[in-house]
Every structure is written in C-alpha cells, then in structure tokens.
Amino acid sequence: xxxxxxxxxxxxxxxxxxxxxxxxxxxxxxxxxxxxxxxxxxxxxxxxxxxxxxxxxxxxxxxxxxxxxxxxxxxxxxxxxxxxxxxxxxxxxxxxxxxxxxxxxxxxxxxxxxxxxxxxxxxxxxxxxxxxxxxxxxxxxxxxxxxxxxxxxxxxxxxxxxxxxxxxxxxxxxxxxxxxxxxxxxxxxxxxxxxxxxxxxxxxxxxxxxxxxxxxxxxxxxxxxxxxxxxxxxxxxxxxxxx
Numbered sequence: 001x002x003x004x005x006x007x008x009x010x011x012x013x014x015x016x017x018x019x020x021x022x023x024x025x026x027x028x029x030x031x032x033x034x035x036x037x038x039x040x041x042x043x044x045x046x047x048x049x050x051x052x053x054x055x056x057x058x059x060x061x062x063x064x065x066x067x068x069x070x071x072x073x074x075x076x077x078x079x080x081x082x083x084x085x086x087x088x089x090x091x092x093x094x095x096x097x098x099x100x101x102x103x104x105x106x107x108x109x110x111x112x113x114x115x116x117x118x119x120x121x122x123x124x125x126x127x128x129x130x131x132x133x134x135x136x137x138x139x140x141x142x143x144x145x146x147x148x149x150x151x152x153x154x155x156x157x158x159x160x161x162x163x164x165x166x167x168x169x170x171x172x173x174x175x176x177x178x179x180x181x182x183x184x185x186x187x188x189x190x191x192x193x194x195x196x197x198x199x200x201x202x203x204x205x206x207x208x209x210x211x212x213x214x215x216x217x218x219x220x221x222x223x224x225x226x227x228x229x230x231x232x233x234x235x236x237x238x239x240x241x242x243x
Contacts, residue, residue, distance in 0.1 A: 013028045014026070014027050015028075017055055017058060019062050021045065021062060021066060021069055022043075022044060023044065023045070024046070024047055024058065024059075024062055025044065025045065025047070026047045026049055026058055027049070028049050028050065029048060029049075029050075030050075030051065030212070031050055031212045031213065031214060032212075033050070033213075034047060034048070034049050034050070034053065034057075034058070034061045035047065035213055036061065036062065036065055038069065038072050038073070038076070038236070039171045043072070043073045045069070047061065047062065049061075072236055075233075075237060076236065076239060079237070079238070080241050081241070083131075083241050083242040084242070085128070086127055086128050086131065087131070088101055088103050088122070088130055088131060088134070089241070089243075092120060092134075092191065092243070093191040093192070094115075094120075094141060094190060094191060095145070095190065095192070095193060095194055096192060096193030099115070099118060099119055099120045100118060100119050100120070101119075101120050101122065101134075102119060102120070102121050102122070103123075103130050104121065104122070105123075105124070106123040108123060108124075108125070111123055111124030111125070111129050111133045112124075112133070113133050113136075113137040115137075120134070120137075122134055135168075135187065135243060138187060138243060139166055139187060139190075142185075142187060142190040143166060145190075145197065146164055146166070146185065146201075149194070149198060149201055150164050150183075153198065153205055153224070153225075156224060157205055157209065157220070157224055159205060159208055159209070160181065162183050162208065163180070163182040164182075164183050164184075164185065165184050165185070166184070166187050167185075167186070167187065168186065168187050168188075168242075169186040169187075169240070170240065172186060173185070173186045173188075173200045173203075173235060174189075174200045174201075174204045175204070176204045176205075176207040178207060178208060178211060181208060183201075183205065185200060185201070186240065187243065188240050188241070188243060190243075191238055191241075191243070192234060192235070192238050193234065195227070195234075196231045196234040196238075198228075198231075199234075199235075200235075202221060202224050202225045202228060203221065203228075206220040
C-alpha cells in the first residue's frame with residue numbers, strides 16, 4: 001500500500017510504502033539514483049528516489065539491502081539510550097572522549113558546569129536547569145571547534161566561508177541552505193570525534209558545489225576528504241540521543 005504524505009513542490013514528493021522490514025518513507029526528487037538511510041532516532045527507513053522510479057523498484061531496492069539494514073539496526077540497539085527532558089545521562093562523550101556526568105543539587109542561582117579529566121560536574125537547583133546548563137556548555141565547546149574547522153574545509157574546497165549555525169535536530173546531522181549559503185549542524189556532533197565532525201562539515205559544504213547526492217557530489221567528497229567513508233559508521237555508532 002502506498003500513502004501520499006504531502007507534495008513539497010513540483011519536484012519533490014514524500015510518501016509511505018509498506019515493506020516487511022518496516023514502513024519506508026520515500027522522497028522523490030530530481031536525482032538519478034536510489035539512496036537508503038536509517039533514521040538514527042528510531043531505525044526507520046528513508047529512501048531518496050528519482051521521481052519516475054516505481055514503488056516496486058523502491059521495495060526491491062530496500063529488500064536488496066536487508067542484510068545492511070539488520071546490521072545497522074543491531075548497531076543502533078547498542079547506542080546509549082535517548083535522553084528525555086528533565087533527565088541527565090550517567091555518562092557523556094565530548095569529541096569522542098567519555099566522561100562520567102555528576103549532578104550536584106545546589107541552590108546557586110545560575111548553576112555551573114565544570115569539566116575535569118574523565119568527569120563533568122554540573123551544579124544546579126533542579127535537574128531541568130542542569131540539562132540546560134549542559135547543553136549550553138556543549139554548544140560553547142562545539143562552536144569553538146566549528147569556528148576552526150569550517151573555515152579550514154571551506155578554504156580547501158575554494159568556497160566562500162558559509163554562515164554556520166548550531167541547532168538540535170532529531171534525525172539529521174546537518175542541513176544546507178544553498179540559496180542562503182548557510183549550513184546548520186546538529187549539536188549532538190559535539191559528542192563525536194573531530195574526524196567524524198569533519199565528515200559532516202565536508203558533506204554540507206559539498207552541497208554548495210553539487211546540490212544532489214550524485215556522482216559529482218561524491219567525487220567532491222572523495223577529493224576533499226578521502227577518509228570520509230572510514231568515519232561514516234561512527235555516526236550510526238554514536239547516534240542522536242537528545243542532549
């Protein structure tokens with residue numbers, strides 16, 4: 001069964017297809033090849049497909065990747081649990097390094113975050129405040145890295161340095177507004193090794209050269225950052241947990 005969700009424009013349609021491996025969200029657009037990804041939040045299936053590819057071809061494509069899908073879902077099952085509002089994790093990675101997270105209830109008005117080798121201390125009156133302080137700390141640390149890394153990669157790709165912003169995202173590591181020459185990067189990238197952060201930066205910058213995920217796009221990736229495929233599995237390994 002096929003269910004049409006919406007029509008974003010004359011060039012893009014999004015629909016749902018039933019499949020034994022789960023419901024598949026299909027986005028049809030002006031591309032040449034089929035691309036499959038798993039939503040890191042819940043392991044659901046997403047396919048980008050050329051506009052004229054049939055539903056049968058999409059289902060066959062998903063079936064052909066069954067082993068890969070199961071492998072990725074097993075990896076997703078080993079990720080840290082998703083963090084809900086008003087909750088702090090016991091441990092947290094920053095730039096690939098693991099820290100124990102210790103919250104101390106304290107009546108100091110603004111709270112405080114202090115980091116030492118292997119431990120992040122958070123002091124606040126309420127756990128909700130502690131979570132907000134932790135996010136602020138992560139944002140500050142991430143911005144410092146981006147202020148260094150984005151210009152390096154933009155210069156290597158002979159691109160004007162784009163506007164770069166940070167935000168929380170549920171299922172994407174980054175997005176690119178080609179017209180505004182602006183890239184958005186997921187705050188959760190702060191948890192990953194810098195090499196994996198570089199992968200996402202280069203990916204979004206490559207869209208300023210080639211809009212679609214086609215041969216030219218991946219040629220730009222290969223030429224700019226030959227090691228990007230080595231770090232791609234890291235994105236699934238860490239996942240998006242809702243910091």
